[in-house]
Amino acid sequence: MNALRRAAAGTITARQREVLTYLAQRDHWSVGEVATLMGVSSAAATKVLARLERKGLITRTSNALDRRCADITVTRAALALLQAEATDENP
Numbered sequence: 001m002n003a004l005r006r007a008a009a010g011t012i013t014a015r016q017r018e019v020l021t022y023l024a025q026r027d028h029w030s031v032g033e034v035a036t037l038m039g040v041s042s043a044a045a046t047k048v049l050a051r052l053e054r055k056g057l058i059t060r061t062s063n064a065l066d067r068r069c070a071d072i073t074v075t076r077a078a079l080a081l082l083q084a085e086a087t088d089e090n091p
Contacts, residue, residue, distance in 0.1 A: 011055060012055070012057075012081070015038075015048065016048060016051065016052055016057075017082075017085075019034065019037075019038065019048055019049075019052065020052065020057060020058075020074060020078050020081070020082060021082060022034075022037055023058065023072060023073075023074045023078075024074050024078065024079060024082055027073065028071040028072065028073055029071070029072040029073075030063070030069055030070070030071065030072065031045055031046055031049065031069070031070060031072065032045075032069075034048075034049060034072060049072060052078075056075060056077050057074065057075055057077055057078035057081070058072055058073060058074055058075060058078065059072075059073050059075060060072055061073070
């Protein structure tokens with residue numbers, strides 16, 4: 001197991017990994033879009049996203065057109081984690 005995967009082992013849940021996988025497919029997401037994707041309320045999606053943000057795997061920035069909304073973007077660390085896992089699964 002490589003260092004990146006060891007560092008994330010036990011800290012990323014299967015649900016968080018699933019969310020990151022979806023988020024990596026586009027540049028920007030809204031909390032509402034993530035909630036719809038996950039089939040949960042916006043409040044529940046916000047909790048998952050807050051955990052991912054604390055782990056440095058996503059960033060939330062104010063939407064330029066509507067400051068009440070946040071744009072969700074995956075970080076390089078999240079992309080590297082997903083790539084490492086894909087490599088480990090398909091050597």
